[in-house]
Amino acid sequence: MRRNLAITLGAAALALTMLMGAGGASDEKTNVNVWNAEGGEKDEAMKLTPNLEHGKEVYEVCSACHLPEGWGSKDGTFPQIAGQHFEVIIKQLADIRALNRDNPTMYPFALPKEIGGVQSITDVSAYIAKLPMTPDNGEGDGSDLELGAKLYKDNCVKCHGEGGEGKHEKWYPRIQGQHFNYLIRQFREIKSGKRRNSNPDMVRQIEGFSDRDVVAVMDYVSRLKAPKDMVAPPGWTNPDF
Amino acid sequence: MPDPCSFLSGPGPARRRMKIMRVHRLKGLVIAAAIAAAPWIVEANPARADDTAPAAVDAAAAKKLYLRRSCIACHGKDGQKAIQDYPALAGQRADYMVAQIEDILSGKRVGSPDASGNPRAKGMRGALVAPDGSRRITEDEVKAISGWLATLAPPPIEAVATPLEPDKATAAAAMFAEKCEACHGAAGREPLEGYPRIAGQKHVYVLAQMKDIKSKARSNGQSEAMQTILDDVSDADMELLAAFVSAQEPIAK
Numbered sequence: 001m002r003r004n005l006a007i008t009l010g011a012a013a014l015a016l017t018m019l020m021g022a023g024g025a026s027d028e029k030t031n032v033n034v035w036n037a038e039g040g041e042k043d044e045a046m047k048l049t050p051n052l053e054h055g056k057e058v059y060e061v062c063s064a065c066h067l068p069e070g071w072g073s074k075d076g077t078f079p080q081i082a083g084q085h086f087e088v089i090i091k092q093l094a095d096i097r098a099l100n101r102d103n104p105t106m107y108p109f110a111l112p113k114e115i116g117g118v119q120s121i122t123d124v125s126a127y128i129a130k131l132p133m134t135p136d137n138g139e140g141d142g143s144d145l146e147l148g149a150k151l152y153k154d155n156c157v158k159c160h161g162e163g164g165e166g167k168h169e170k171w172y173p174r175i176q177g178q179h180f181n182y183l184i185r186q187f188r189e190i191k192s193g194k195r196r197n198s199n200p201d202m203v204r205q206i207e208g209f210s211d212r213d214v215v216a217v218m219d220y221v222s223r224l225k226a227p228k229d230m231v232a233p234p235g236w237t238n239p240d241f
Numbered sequence: 242m243p244d245p246c247s248f249l250s251g252p253g254p255a256r257r258r259m260k261i262m263r264v265h266r267l268k269g270l271v272i273a274a275a276i277a278a279a280p281w282i283v284e285a286n287p288a289r290a291d292d293t294a295p296a297a298v299d300a301a302a303a304k305k306l307y308l309r310r311s312c313i314a315c316h317g318k319d320g321q322k323a324i325q326d327y328p329a330l331a332g333q334r335a336d337y338m339v340a341q342i343e344d345i346l347s348g349k350r351v352g353s354p355d356a357s358g359n360p361r362a363k364g365m366r367g368a369l370v371a372p373d374g375s376r377r378i379t380e381d382e383v384k385a386i387s388g389w390l391a392t393l394a395p396p397p398i399e400a401v402a403t404p405l406e407p408d409k410a411t412a413a414a415a416m417f418a419e420k421c422e423a424c425h426g427a428a429g430r431e432p433l434e435g436y437p438r439i440a441g442q443k444h445v446y447v448l449a450q451m452k453d454i455k456s457k458a459r460s461n462g463q464s465e466a467m468q469t470i471l472d473d474v475s476d477a478d479m480e481l482l483a484a485f486v487s488a489q490e491p492i493a494k
Contacts, residue, residue: 064314065368075371104359105367108325109314181372 034100035199036171041118042094046087048122055127056240058120061109062128068241069232071134076181082131083177083230085168089125091197097121101197132232138179140219144212148220151213155205156221164224172199176224177231183218303389310378311368312386321396325356326445332395332491337437338387340462345369346376350461352453361453395491398441405484413485416478420470421486424463428489435463441491448483455479 059070062081066072070082081089095101097110108114115124160166164176175183189195191206191214209217225231307313307320316323320330330338344350345362346369352361369377405413417429421439425432429439439447453459455471474482 061314064308065311073371073377075373075375075377077368077371077377099357102357102359103367104355104357104364107355107357107359107364114324185372 032196033193033198033200033203034095034196036091037098037100040094040098041121042091044118045090045094045121045125048119050086050126051119051123052127052130054120055123055125058115058124059127060241061114062124063241065105068238069134069236070128070131070238071137072179072182074136074138074179076138076179076183076185079182079186080134080137080178081128083133083226084129084174085166085171086125086129087168087171088166088173089128090121091171093121093125095197101195131238132236133177133226133230135231135234135236137177137222138181139222140180140215142219142223144216145220145223147213148216148218151209151217152220156217159199159202160221163226164221165226174226175221177226178222180218180222183221184214187214187218298388298392299385300389300392303385306378306382307386307389310382310386314368315365319393320390321393323443323446326361326443326449328446329396329441329443330390331393333387333391333438334432334434334436335384335387335391336435337432338390339383340435342369342378342383342387343380344461346378350459352449353456353458360458361449395438395441398490399444399487401444401484401488404488405481409481410485413481416474417482417485420474421482424466428493429486430489430491430493438491439486440489442487444483444487447486448479451479451483452476 062070065078066081067078070080072078072080092101093110096103096106097112099107103110112120115121156164159170159172160175164174166172166174186195187206190198190203191209193203206214304319312320315325315327316330320333323329341350345365348366350362355361355364357364371377404410418427421429424436425439429442432438450459451471451474454464454467455474457468460468471479
């Protein structure tokens, strides 16, 4: 009985914590879109000349999660970043650093203290952009691809391209060959407004998507293949590490 | 099953438990009853921190897991060089680490907002729980990594720009003996089972945890017992205690 009391007290404390935890700082920032704020490190980093050798050094810390190959994890916890457009990587890194994109796991590593100043953003982005992509990304279950293809054609092609290659000069990411579960998570966070640095045009475009639509179109995207010369052979490991 | 009253006799740790009982009785019988009923208090002989690791740890395999599960990114090579306000892990008690990792995975352990505005420990959860909610690390892997880290030598204590003045250091030592020693051991070196070794832990981490436990932002595991103790400890005294703890050699010289 005394033991039950301890458990009850513990449960009450936990419930209290959860109540108090609701509505924290990160929630307040939700829905304040900051897609492409002018100025800041994004603009600066874009203009600098990349130093790939230094980019490799900076990348070492990234490799703990994104892997030495930049392939992330097939289960979608960490995205593939290999082969992403230089400009897109700069934007995302600068946005995470400036707290325009919420990413508690990566945030500490985006800070100058860990990776250095704006030159590091340029250097590591150039290094990552040149890494060959995984031949084995996570895909959906393939059960609704017809719907996915139609949705993609009607809603996504204009910005992300027929093959999901994106548009580097507009900061539209390459989404071909990305892990399905990562795509799903980002799509939902863009739709709900949680991902604050997303393009408002996209948020409007996908407003009416049902859950089935989201899964179908992301499954389709996860099966879009990157150009052959951008994809590593199976079993490739990054000789830099 | 050990005799539930065995802690009332015998040397060493048992006396410490009686002290906990005394402290908690001051705070009210309800808490004392809860403490007395908690399984960790009736456990027989709490082992030294160094004895908690499994007898045979496959160090090479555990170290590889430590790399592959991204632990190294935040806690540094061999748990020695944690970034930001994350804790050093080398030499920590294995049972404590296992419990904390599991609590972080399940969401039981959180904390006040970190620099990114998210509850502390959410970042770690993000690395170990996949988008579909499944674990990226098995219970056995948690045990293996914790067991290995426990065998490693703790990092050297941090260099401090301005050490505590002698009279403050004396006051801090006395406060530590009164408030903290019962559970964390002399100078925070030999904690009871399930409690962390805090001697030599990073100042910024120790202070953040004390504040989070006092405010109940963190209330997992046995931090409930500590909440009552911190009730009448001021912010200034927490600073003092953190400075004292982080300056202690992790292993007596």
